[in-house]
Amino acid sequence: xxxxxxxxxxxxxxxxxxxxxxxxxxxxxxxxxxxxxxxxxxxxxxxxxxxxxxxxxxxxxxxxxxxxxxxxxxxxxxxxxxxxxxxxxxxxxxxxxxxxxxxxxxxxxxxxxxxxxxxxxxxxxxxxxxxxxxxxxxxxxxxxxxxxxxxxxxxxxxxxxxxxxxxxxxxxxxxxxxxxxxxxxxxxxxxxxxxxxxxxxxxxxxxxxxxxxxxxxxxxxxxxxxxxxxxxxxxxxxxxxxxxxxxxxxxxxxxxxxxxxxxxxxxxxxxxxxxxxxxxxxxxxxxxxxxxxxxxxxxxxxxxxxxxxxxxxxxxxxxxxxxxxxxxxxxxxxxxxxxxxxxxxxxxxxxxxxxxxxxxxxxxxxxxxxxxxxxxxxxxxxxxxxxxxxxxxxxxxxxxxxxxxxxxxxxxxxxxxxxxxxxxxxxxxxxxxxxx
Ligand code: FAD
Numbered sequence: 001x002x003x004x005x006x007x008x009x010x011x012x013x014x015x016x017x018x019x020x021x022x023x024x025x026x027x028x029x030x031x032x033x034x035x036x037x038x039x040x041x042x043x044x045x046x047x048x049x050x051x052x053x054x055x056x057x058x059x060x061x062x063x064x065x066x067x068x069x070x071x072x073x074x075x076x077x078x079x080x081x082x083x084x085x086x087x088x089x090x091x092x093x094x095x096x097x098x099x100x101x102x103x104x105x106x107x108x109x110x111x112x113x114x115x116x117x118x119x120x121x122x123x124x125x126x127x128x129x130x131x132x133x134x135x136x137x138x139x140x141x142x143x144x145x146x147x148x149x150x151x152x153x154x155x156x157x158x159x160x161x162x163x164x165x166x167x168x169x170x171x172x173x174x175x176x177x178x179x180x181x182x183x184x185x186x187x188x189x190x191x192x193x194x195x196x197x198x199x200x201x202x203x204x205x206x207x208x209x210x211x212x213x214x215x216x217x218x219x220x221x222x223x224x225x226x227x228x229x230x231x232x233x234x235x236x237x238x239x240x241x242x243x244x245x246x247x248x249x250x251x252x253x254x255x256x257x258x259x260x261x262x263x264x265x266x267x268x269x270x271x272x273x274x275x276x277x278x279x280x281x282x283x284x285x286x287x288x289x290x291x292x293x294x295x296x297x298x299x300x301x302x303x304x305x306x307x308x309x310x311x312x313x314x315x316x317x318x319x320x321x322x323x324x325x326x327x328x329x330x331x332x333x334x335x336x337x338x339x340x341x342x343x344x345x346x347x348x349x350x351x352x353x354x355x356x357x358x359x360x361x362x363x364x365x366x367x368x369x370x371x372x373x374x375x376x377x378x379x380x381x382x383x384x385x386x387x388x389x390x391x392x393x394x395x396x397x398x399x400x401x402x403x404x405x406x407x408x409x410x411x412x413x414x415x416x417x418x419x420x421x422x423x424x425x426x427x428x429x430x431x432x433x434x435x436x
Pocket of ligand 1: 165166167168169170171172175176178179217218219220221222223224225228267268357361362363365366
């Protein structure tokens, strides 16, 4: 049991099987196709922001973690250009020249190292001052993330398709310190501690909101580790034998109850918990998301993306919600507001810790997934999406209001949910492989 957030977080009204079926047959195939489109594959990120918590510890020397840049021409000009203008989610900039130029874009760094999938990025030009307007709402009180400044010359576009999240070999003290800091300092630590980080039985001591916070982070951790097991580099360093694929042994070492003091299955349940949380956020924002043009300048692809987004959102809306955000931060009391503020502060800190990740590839996906989760939290808890009436999301009024989601937030939200969907799907593959 893992689903319904009530007084007791383990009270449950739906089964893992139900989520598996819904995800594997209805969500996963649709998302996989959607996330391959140009609108969703380019994520803007600053990989050079210094770690705000400790001196750079050198990080990961593995070539699998390395960053390679690709040229500006590889990013569709409309995406590139619209970042500079706050019309980036609402449609074209008045520059007809850009539309035709963008048609061939979207294939960056084709000659990259195929085995290890180097990161491909492109350095941006100087960004316009208009961006400051966008930044305003990111920095507003609603934001759960310490987002990168798009205006910074160090911010680059990364092609997510060419840089899949998978095994990189990032481990040891640097990786441990990140997870340890996230859990020990930012996860509302339970009073009694056990093991290297947190024994989830003690999480029961926490109040509902803090348990939810821990479970979301643990679910993210589980998802990242599932991906490195699902896309593992076998026979690393052996010429001719290297191949990417499932590593059942690695998966068992990380999640088998006997090898994790009984914790592994709980971590997997936390993955489902996070899945339902993000699913609920997307369903809640659906009336808003349905009105976005997902503009890249390529008319055919934009039309396809619009149809595909509607189709996906219809599926998501048809699934009965199991995450009930209205049971959190209730009462409107000073204490509830304080708790919400604390929650936001802790989560923002986690997004800042991502700047300390020593492997650039892991950092890109870590930043994307925390920003995606932060966007989901913003949707769930900012109050801006609480109105049930879709007309409340009238595009013109959204344009006028400062509350909007940036393209990067939308890309992060869909891709972060795509990662969770992929993890749930991968669990079935591990199950089948273990049976064979
Ligand atoms: P870790 O995963 O480092 O976990 C440390 C401890 O946390 C465990 O001993 C256990 O007690 C506890 N723990 C484990 N899982 C959970 C959970 N789900 N919930 C609660 N507690 C848990 N490696 C890659 O190969 N590819 C990547 O793309 C990648 N991305 C990363 C992104 C980030 C942000 C970070 C911090 C690390 C990333 N890593 C990646 C590294 C990877 O997550 C592991 O840290 C690494 O493989 C070492 O694993 P480990 O066995 O030491 O345990």
